[in-house]
Amino acid sequence: MLHNNIVSAIEWLPDYLFTEEIVEAAVESKEIEVLSHIPGRFLTPERIERIIAGSTDNWHSFELRNIPEACRSGAVCDYATRKKTKNITAVPEAMVTRGMAEAVIRNGRGDFDILAFIPERLWDAQLAYSALRSYIYDPYYTDSRTDAVMKTELILGYVPIGVKTQEFYYGMLDQVKISSTVTDAVVPPRFKNAAYYRKMAEHDLSLVPTRLYSYEILHAAVCSVEGKNFITDPQFFKPLSAYLDDMLVDRLMEKHPYMFGELPKRFKTPERLVIAINNSKRETNCYIDGETEQSLLTAEVCKAFVRRNGNCPTFPEKVWTQKFVDYCMEYGTCFRWFRQMPKEFQTSANTQAAYDYSHHHICDFAKRFITPQMAKECYRESSYARAIPGHFLTEFCRQTGLPEMFYGGESTMLSLKNSRADYTYCKIGNTCLAFYLKEQYEPSSAHLMMTRS
Numbered sequence: 001m002l003h004n005n006i007v008s009a010i011e012w013l014p015d016y017l018f019t020e021e022i023v024e025a026a027v028e029s030k031e032i033e034v035l036s037h038i039p040g041r042f043l044t045p046e047r048i049e050r051i052i053a054g055s056t057d058n059w060h061s062f063e064l065r066n067i068p069e070a071c072r073s074g075a076v077c078d079y080a081t082r083k084k085t086k087n088i089t090a091v092p093e094a095m096v097t098r099g100m101a102e103a104v105i106r107n108g109r110g111d112f113d114i115l116a117f118i119p120e121r122l123w124d125a126q127l128a129y130s131a132l133r134s135y136i137y138d139p140y141y142t143d144s145r146t147d148a149v150m151k152t153e154l155i156l157g158y159v160p161i162g163v164k165t166q167e168f169y170y171g172m173l174d175q176v177k178i179s180s181t182v183t184d185a186v187v188p189p190r191f192k193n194a195a196y197y198r199k200m201a202e203h204d205l206s207l208v209p210t211r212l213y214s215y216e217i218l219h220a221a222v223c224s225v226e227g228k229n230f231i232t233d234p235q236f237f238k239p240l241s242a243y244l245d246d247m248l249v250d251r252l253m254e255k256h257p258y259m260f261g262e263l264p265k266r267f268k269t270p271e272r273l274v275i276a277i278n279n280s281k282r283e284t285n286c287y288i289d290g291e292t293e294q295s296l297l298t299a300e301v302c303k304a305f306v307r308r309n310g311n312c313p314t315f316p317e318k319v320w321t322q323k324f325v326d327y328c329m330e331y332g333t334c335f336r337w338f339r340q341m342p343k344e345f346q347t348s349a350n351t352q353a354a355y356d357y358s359h360h361h362i363c364d365f366a367k368r369f370i371t372p373q374m375a376k377e378c379y380r381e382s383s384y385a386r387a388i389p390g391h392f393l394t395e396f397c398r399q400t401g402l403p404e405m406f407y408g409g410e411s412t413m414l415s416l417k418n419s420r421a422d423y424t425y426c427k428i429g430n431t432c433l434a435f436y437l438k439e440q441y442e443p444s445s446a447h448l449m450m451t452r453s
Helices: 003-011 020-028 032-036 045-054 074-083 085-090 098-107 113-117 125-135 145-156 166-174 180-186 194-203 215-222 234-243 246-255 257-262 270-278 299-308 322-331 348-357 359-364 372-379 382-387 390-400 413-419
Strands: 424-428 431-437 446-452
Touching: 003 020, 003 032, 020 045, 032 045, 045 074, 074 085, 074 098, 085 098, 085 113, 098 113, 098 125, 125 145, 125 166, 145 180, 166 180, 166 194, 180 194, 194 215, 215 234, 215 246, 234 257, 246 257, 246 270, 257 270, 270 299, 299 322, 322 348, 348 359, 359 372, 359 382, 372 382, 372 390, 413 424, 413 431
Parallel strands: none
Antiparallel strands: 424 431, 431 446
16 A cells, blocks of 8 residues: 555545554554544554654644544644644643644634633733734724624633733733724723723723813823824813823923914913924924914024924014024025025025025025026026016027027027927027927927027
């Protein structure tokens, strides 16, 4: 009998036809699957060990229940559960190990009944958390809240009551990251005390009854490391704001700077506005009412806006000094402040720097700081053409004899010939050779023009 056919040969063989010779041939085959088909009366610890020791390391498994219970040693049971998780159902309870339980949880997703074969002595908080992660809360979890609650309760039903302490449920929130609404649905009422609601405030203020609002609840919500607990929702923040103090307000500005406008008036100070601006990530200036809260725009607050390199409110005239302009040049490298800077502080250096950052700043330059090179570059960009001083265009037309549409379009003879860009020209001595399209984007309407100066 060939070894590679032994499994097929004995799979459907009636028990009464098995002989010692057939069994020995199966043992020698090194096929682990034969353990599922050899009648129990032929299996001895020695034969089982030989089959396991000789089997190749592959994905095939066997049914542990086919092995007589007297032969199910710890090593055999461990090997069987590693080969096939469901074999734990045939492992004597006293032999179930932590490793077996972890393997069942790791590989048994969807099979809730198999959790019943994990003895109570092995359950602890971490094993329960592993079951929740593996069975429900994996990265691709998409169940509805109702299904999540049902499955969570089902898993927790296998966890001994002694494990399910108040701290255990806190761990469901903090470690397993189970949604607060699901956790709240499965927490026994006896645990829903003041400490519980302080913990819940860290995760979801909507689950805290308003009658329990207090400084401690607000402190938990503001100081929480969780990303979203609805502290920014006016529905919850407004009634809780009665418990604010300076420490909590400062912490709130560090985490949620855009809530500065929602603070009670007594907490709106320039120093706190600086904290909010320094911690903001959006390009916005919606921290203050520009008409009624101008007093908050101190020099330090204005510097904070400049450092952030975002949009700036209109700064008070009194902050504009040469020292402040120098500060803006050093830290406000996006030049969002430039437009409102009084023109008497414009210089060749700062206008050139602003222009190099973005050509649109030319619209804010005093005419004397617009150089011919800037004018030529920006005239070709229609959005900024209105900023070009008229004398540049007049002088160009006088010197070249060309219409002003050619301004800034000077090129080489070779470029004019090859590129044929609209409204470009080249100089040949005192002659200008110009190219343009009478109809835009229509090559057949190309025209040449020659002028002499």
